[in-house]
């Protein structure tokens with residue numbers, strides 16, 4: 001069952017309802033047809049989910065659940081709370097320890113290719129539900145548990161929320177020997193982690209089960225939430241959240257990893273918390289205000305103090321601006337996944353940075369002197385860094401979108417290994433596409449590539465990785481059969497995997 005997260009808001013131009021899939025950068029209003037750029041990338045953006053369960057039904061459900069337990073109770077006070085959860089998504093690049101005896105090649109044809117963001121629907125193909133795992137993870141954090149499940153443990157609501165793309169899990173490439181010290185295997189997956197952002201000890205154990213409907217995220221608006229209930233304060237900082245998300249459920253065989261295209265957001269989820277008196281004692285009943293399920297029948301009343309802690313007042317949300325060049329007003333191409341844009345009129349380059357577009361400079365490599373014209377130019381970050389004893393090693397890190405992350409990783413490694421020599425073209429050039437990895441992603445991919453070239457995780461403590469500069473450079477690729485061939489190493493990128 002697919003249940004992608006949909007962001008529901010209004011068109012800033014005409015006010016009509018405007019829904020788009022989480023993670024999309026360019027959208028078009030169905031009503032007035034205006035094309036908009038979604039800003040706020042790399043900021044911690046806040047959303048909320050509206051409750052579906054009203055106060056009367058919430059109380060009735062709580063009483064019924066108690067009755068089924070054979071207990072009578074008296075309702076003292078029902079209250080709606082919006083409890084915050086962090087959500088991290090991104091593309092996980094992993095170097096894993098090879099275990100040749102286990103890594104039998106798997107028939108890849110049964111798995112779909114992996115558009116990193118294009119089919120978000122597949123993200124939620126798992127029947128076990130998104131927020132069920134949210135709760136479970138919150139519970140595990142409460143207990144201080146931070147362990148991945150045992151191999152073979154069934155993937156159910158009690159499993160941690162690692163990699164919500166089970167369809168990608170089985171994909172494994174053949175082990176690639178990369179050094180004498182050992183073998184590392186590349187693996188990629190789509191990361192999606194959700195976990196509670198406040199400290200609720202004594203929470204208990206429960207799961208929410210399958211959620212049949214699409215979850216709609218609305219942009220956080222304090223005044224709207226406060227008319228409905230109370231906003232629970234965040235106690236886990238976003239840095240600590242990122243740290244936790246990166247550390248959690250990292251299997252033993254992972255030697256090194258980087259998460260590119262990271263997006264961390266905050267989602268406020270509604271729960272009814274009903275204070276009851278039972279056998280002379282006050283207890284709390286928790287209900288999921290979306291699925292209407294009873295989450296906890298017997299929680300300690302002390303939890304309410306934590307829920308009632310004041311919440312900080314600031315929260316950023318996505319913004320919109322016209323999908324046009326800030327310099328000349330020309331329309332940008334409508335490419336929902338791109339974060340780098342190039343104007344076909346004034347040929348300037350831009351990247352989404354917070355609520356604005358900031359200009360990026362670029363260079364163009366001259367075609368190789370083999371007499372053949374380029375079929376297509378692709379944007380690649382050339383990042384110069386001081387690594388090991390080399391004062392100016394150049395990394396070549398693809399900035400373009402491609403379905404098979406493995407091949408992007410391979411291209412980065414092969415080009416960086418080759419350290420190609422080329423000249424910069426002075427000819428006029430009109431960029432023909434955008435990109436989906438920014439400079440920060442390039443720096444992460446450079447570390448990942450360095451680990452691959454070394455055949456071991458980099459010891460960044462002892463040998464810091466000093467980035468000197470990063471320049472987006474367009475390189476000429478040549479069509480060869482069904483592939484696009486990189487002019488320096490001859491590596492082919494199948495054309496059908498471009499998006």
Ligand SMILES: [Zn+2]
Pocket residue numbers: 011012013014015016029030031032033034
């Ligand atoms: Zn509109």
Ligand SMILES: [Zn+2]
Pocket residue numbers: 325326327328329330343344345346347348
């Ligand atoms: Zn322009």
